[in-house]
Amino acid sequence: MSDKSSWPEQSLGFGAFYFSYYSFVGVFPTYITLYLAFRGIDAFEIGVLMSLMQAMRIVGPNLWGWMADWTGQRARVLQFTAASALxxxxxxxxxxxxWYFAFFMIAVNLFTSAQGPLSDALILAEMKGNMSRYGQLRLWGSVGYVVMTAASGFVLDWTGIGLMPWVGAVILGTVLLVSLKLYQVPRPVAERERVSVLEVLFRRDVAAFMVSGSFMLAAHSALYAFYSLYLSRLGYTSVTIGLMWAIGATAEIVFFIYQGPVVKRFGIKAIMLASLLAAVVRFALIGAGAGSFIVLLLAQLLHAATFGAHHVASILSVQKWFSGPLQARGQALFISVSYGIGGTLGGFLLSWVWDILTPASVYWVASALALAAFLAAWLSFRWQGSK
Known part of the structure; x- marks a missing residue:
């Protein structure tokens, strides 16, 4: 890799990568459920397939995070996963x-699941741990999420959901092209020393934090696996569904813009706990009043807290515990435990709730899971002695 380092140049590259990658993150779970239903897959099987997507977040981030830290070639590994995903x-x-779709759900997400933590690790290395500019770059991921999710909703509503694979392929092709422009500064030899990830992970404050993330993402399976399908059953169009996702992402953009002063003013602990309580309220609102556009809008605005604030507080916490040669693996571990284990188990649980009880019950259970996440986070901060 090139040994040159230009922050303005790198910031453009990372901003473009975030834009394209999170465009796919927005479009894929939003419309793949509708596409699978179009292909004749029933609701229970769709829930299982979406859980397989989350399961790959157990394997993918750890596999490619380990490879990136072991080789010291995080950008190269990121590029390989982009090509393989396409x-x-x-x-x-x-x-x-x-079973056909299960195979390809596993194959695609084995590679895409690693790209978030790998890109975060690259940015952390470039910033040398200074997170003040992270939100300014990460917001471009949210912009891509908003623009492409909404635009795809209009396109698919006009052409039919059968065009969804073409939309996804174009976005993944863009991810690959942008990733080829990324590079990294070679790490000092001192950074290559072997450090035990498990030694950090098994600290009780870190373990409680990981459990909290797992419960939080289990709760969010109600969104990733069922939200579009739920709104469709309530009579909302593809355009409205896409706009709802876009509204949530717009709210998180606002948080990312003001991330620096907000973190400085309130601190990680307050932001994390507030985001978890907001999730309890958000899922209860969806369960109780998704038939009302106003209630649904209010719930989506809370995405600023339940994703934006929670994500930033999580990244900052992980960076505090896992730095230097542990950066990629630390970020990968959090994704694996939260999105992977939590998302997978949450997906299976909520699939059962959807099938046995009612669709609205999914969001009441999600609210309870968010409350469990709050309690685990409170324990983590108590053990850290954080203010």
Whole structure:
């Protein structure tokens, strides 16, 4: 990799990568459930397939995070996962049953699941731990999420959901092209010393934090696996569904813009706990009043807290515990435990709730899971002795 370092140049590259990558993160879970239903997959099987997507976040981030830290070539590993994801995604162009789509859901997400933590690790290395500019770059991911999720909703409402694989392939192709422009400064030899990840992970404050993240993402399975399908059953159009996702992402953009002064003013502890309580309220609102556009709008505005604030507080906490040669693996561990374990188990649990009880019950259970996340985070901060 090139040994030159230009922050303005790198910031453009990272901003473009975040834009394209989170465009896919927005479009894929929003519309793949509708596409799978179009292909004849039933609601329970869709929930299982979306849980497989989360399960790959157990394997993918750890595999590629370890490879990136071991080789010291985080940018190269990121580029490899981008190319492999595009190749694997071609399977969605063809029809098939549950097991067919299960294979390609696993294949695609084995690679895409690593790209978030890998890009975060690259940025942390470039910033040398200074997170004051992180929100200024990460907001471009939210902009991409908003623009492409909303635009895709209009396109798919006009052309039909069958065009969804073409939309996803174009976005993944852009992710690959942008990733090829990224580079990193070679790490000093001192950074390559072997450090035990497990030694940090098994500290009780870190373990409680990871449990909190797991419960929080289990709760968010109600959004990632069922939100679009739930709104569709309530009679909302693809355009409205896409706009709802876009409204949530717009709210998180506002938080990212003001992330620096907010963190400085309130601190990680207050931001984390407030975001978890907001999640309790948000999911209860969806469960109780999703038939009301106003209630649904209010719930989506809370995305600024339940994702934006929670994400920043989580990244800052992980960076505090896992730095230097542990950066990629630390970020990967958090994604694996929260999105991977929490998202997978949450997806299976909420699939059962959807199938046995009612769709609205999914969001009441999610609210309870968010409350459990709050309690685990409170324990973590208590053990840290944080103010």
């Amino acid at each position: 190749v694997a995604f071609t399977g969605f162009f063809f029809g098939g049953g549950f």
